[in-house]
Amino acid sequence: MIARTLAILVGLFIIAPMVVVMVMSFGAGASLAFPPAEFTWASYARYFTDPRWMVPTWNSLVIGVISTAITMAVTTPAAFAFALYGFRGRNLIRLVIMMPLMAPAIVMALAYFFYFGEIGLLNTIAGVAVAHACIAIPLVFLILSAGLKSFDWTLLRASQAAGAGPWTSFRRVCFPVLRPSFLVAALFAFINSFDETVIALFISGRAASTLPRRMFENVRQESDPVVAVVSTLLFLLVALIATVAMMRRR
């Protein structure tokens, strides 16, 4: 009884900030207010019609997709190599792969700022996509490696013994069985990029501005309820994905 009450209280405490933000999103004033003076969809309308919000949203989506594609393409062979073969320097290479996870975001952001400045990738979609791909690599590598660890490799042998070549075996046996791992890895990579703020602040510039960056600027400069709208929508999107994932697990 006490445990349940405690759990509910903790739950409420956790979602309280989100509730505050969601309420604020229905305001229409020039600045954020809690509680808002009036309840309206006006800010929602403004978000979807204002190019100053829609462009960064679109950029974030594009960067998310590109960086996820890069990460998956690069990390999948690596995860397979580590799972299948023993080779010299394994541990060192794995350390290098993990490094973006261990370095603080601000350090990475600064590094990318100076490095991309040198090679002309500052303020470009490509630049942000590459940076996001790099920081997602350790995450995807861990997820794929975990999936591969529980993969039954004799399935591939059974497939080949049955007459299917390596590519057919991958397509018809390996990939379908591993699909959950691939999907989870891609999803995490995408969300990681979509949410990423620090690096984007440093290297995206006005031209390639991402949604988190736009929100940061908004809070600093105008602080109007559209920020709350974006937060609410993002939160609902993630909640939706998580719910769908849990239903499918059932």
Add this chain to the structure above:
Amino acid sequence: MPDPTAHLALDRLTKRYRDGQPAAVDDIALDVERGSFVSFLGPSGSGKTTTLMMIAGFEAATRGRILLDGRDIAAVPPYRRNFGMVFQNYALFPHMTVAQNVAYPLEVRGIGRDQTARRVAEGLDIVGLGGFAGRRPRELSGGQQQRVALARALVFEPTLVLMDEPLGALDKNLREQMQIEIKAIQRRLGITLIYVTHDQGEAMSMSDRIAVFNRGRIEQVASPLDLYARPATRFVGEFVGESNMIEAVVAGGRIDSPWGPLRPARPATADGRVLAMIRPEAIELGAGDEPHNRADIVVDNLVHYGDRVVLFGRCGTAPVKLTAWARDAEGIAPGHTAAVRWRGEDIHLIE
């Protein structure tokens, strides 16, 4: 030299993983006759599974040849060798139904939908899983999964089937039942079957011939009866069935041992050290009439294994260990002197 009429022949086959290390498979030779059931029998690490994997094409030989109907298949990748294969853990595709699993080899060969469906149904009937087409592997018991694996291996009508300890995970009764069924299917379809196992009873009951592996080499290839009655080496004698191994010395027509003088029905061919094997069923209680082929053992200790009994004692001053069937050893206790005898025909010399 490999037999040119053999279905499968192994010629000086060797597998060495690293230079300087002992070979996993060391220069083995074997002819497998078409339509025969041959077991690779041996303890773990003896090279039997590695050899099977080389035949399947999943391991490359370091040296030597694998000949299928006289043709060297070293260059043929595993997915073109057309051998049926059953793995120890069944390796059923978890994301497919039973029918899809069995249909897989046919689909991969481009066989049409109708014919595939028909042959899948036949295949499932052969293994006794007629109504299971729509089930998924995780819904099946171990024995049922094994049958699906068997059906999948047979559905494309291979002439050679390889099995890697397929019954290891099943309980005793189910295993024996599956052994009978596998043997029946093999005989009915006339397929050449190579069967890897570490269970000598399994190999003995199913095989036409058994190749006994030890440390990368084949110590003997023979029919089960020959293997049991006339093992070529100590290892084979001890691995297959229970045995009494007596170290003896041949000198001038006489054979002496810690058990006393031995006179086998078939005399030794040369002087020197020799191993005399007597199977437990040949041991009889009671003093012999002759001075040879008998022993009086002062029993220090005995261990009961249910069907057999192992006596530890002394014959004169020499320590001896005797294995006999429990029925023949009734009444013997520590402190007693057990008088045992055996016939000359039951001594097998390993020189």
